[in-house]
């Protein structure tokens with residue numbers, strides 16, 4: 343694989359984590375996730391620069407102002423985010439960085455010099471997406487409805503021509519995985 347980052351996006355419940363877990367399991371040395379930044383306190387055993395880059399709120403906000411972030415958000419009083427630098431660090435370590443981010447993040451990666459490739463993972467249908475979110479059993483009703491609502495925007499964006507380099511319908515997981523790994527390793531397109 344080249345060292346260009348690969349951005350994977352698509353509605354929640356579409357199977358991104360499932361596919362990426364398999365990719366990491368089959369190729370543990372070739373891929374990496376970027377190290378996130380956070381303003382929360384380190385937990386016991388967490389190493390700065392490895393688990394997270396731990397920043398003060400002031401440092402974090404300065405980096406935001408310098409437009410160093412691809413995406414950032416606040417959860418329960420702490421800020422979290424991914425910087426362009428953190429993605430480049432993965433390539434500098436000789437690995438392909440995989441980014442699993444939302445559409446806002448996708449747009450923002452497109453405004454950087456990262457040279458990323460974009461994979462849109464689509465559900466076979468909106469009904470199947472809802473079924474997967476329910477059967478996953480990780481979300482309450484309100485969260486499922488919220489994810490389905492956000493999904494509409496993600497589907498609309500991902501289906502626009504030019505939004506991604508490849509669109510993978512995650513119907514059968516084995517064939518979706520094969521399409522994904524063929525794309526990532528730049529094997530000849532069989533379609």
Ligand SMILES: Nc1ncnc2c1ncn2[C@@H]1O[C@H](COP(=O)(O)OP(=O)(O)OP(=O)(O)O)[C@@H](O)[C@H]1O
Nearest residue numbers: 353354355356357358359360474478512513514515
């Ligand atoms: N091809 C498939 N066929 C049937 N079920 C699938 C398939 N791929 C994934 N699933 C199931 O669908 C559910 C959602 O998958 P997963 O958690 O990987 O989605 P995700 O896109 O990573 O969601 P999120 O963005 O919320 O993390 C899981 O229960 C998973 O086992």
